Amino acid sequence: SQQGEEDPQALSIQEGENATMNCSYKTSINNLQWYRQNSGRGLVHLILIRSNEREKHSGRLRVTLDTSKKSSSLLITASRAADTASYFCATDEGGSYIPTFGRGTSLIVHP
Amino acid sequence: EAQVTQNPRYLITVTGKKLTVTCSQNMNHEYMSWYRQDPGLGLRQIYYSMNVEVTDKGDVPEGYKVSRKEKRNFPLILESPSPNQTSLYFCASSYVSGIETQYFGPGTRLLVL
Numbered sequence: 001s002q003q004g005e006e007d008p009q010a011l012s013i014q015e016g017e018n019a020t021m022n023c024s025y026k027t028s029i030n031n032l033q034w035y036r037q038n039s040g041r042g043l044v045h046l047i048l049i050r051s052n053e054r055e056k057h058s059g060r061l062r063v064t065l066d067t068s069k070k071s072s073s074l075l076i077t078a079s080r081a082a083d084t085a086s087y088f089c090a091t092d093e094g095g096s097y098i099p100t101f102g103r104g105t106s107l108i109v110h111p
Numbered sequence: 112e113a114q115v116t117q118n119p120r121y122l123i124t125v126t127g128k129k130l131t132v133t134c135s136q137n138m139n140h141e142y143m144s145w146y147r148q149d150p151g152l153g154l155r156q157i158y159y160s161m162n163v164e165v166t167d168k169g170d171v172p173e174g175y176k177v178s179r180k181e182k183r184n185f186p187l188i189l190e191s192p193s194p195n196q197t198s199l200y201f202c203a204s205s206y207v208s209g210i211e212t213q214y215f216g217p218g219t220r221l222l223v224l
Binding site: 030031033035040041042043044045048087090092096098099100101102103104 | 214
């Protein structure tokens with residue numbers, strides 16, 4: 001099954017800076033989700049964006065979706081040390097109930 | 112508190128010794144699923160269940176069994192564990208399907224010797 005691929009694999013920034021990570025996929029989707037995982041813990045859902053949406057916000061998070069380029073980006077503004085985590089995108093192939101997760105972007109925010 | 116619980120959280124076992132990892136959710140979700148997470152491979156779905164008595168294979172079902180006799184519980188069974196099943200396992204649930212918001216358990220770290 002297809003797999004969302006996050007880019008970059010790792011990102012290291014200073015507190016207060018913005019962090020941008022990207023997710024690309026191969027075929028059409030209905031939904032795309034972003035999750036956060038703190039080291040060794042369960043994933044926490046951040047945002048779900050549907051194929052007919054272009055942008056969504058949640059607090060310091062901004063997600064965009066470009067279906068023509070088959071890509072999504074997650075922007076974390078004014079990052080904090082507590083944002084240090086791995087971030088995953090999850091996509092669904094059109095009509096499938098099985099989500100497919102990418103390998104994740106590891107974000108380190110230095111205080 | 113709405114949550115997904117898994118037990119045990121850590122488990123060391125030997126090849127061939129049957130084990131069960133339990134998963135329970137208190138949100139009345141219809142959809143439940145199991146994932147394994149391995150370094151460099153991300154999360155891969157093992158099995159999922161759309162409702163009671165309805166289960167289906169995910170991407171990596173070999174060597175695993177599941178059952179869904181009650182809505183809240185979705186145990187993962189390894190009949191004859193092998194070292195290549197050493198992994199971090201997550202149970203997740205959602206209202207309708209895996210393509211909607213999923214709530215994840217804390218994970219079970221399994222080592223098969």
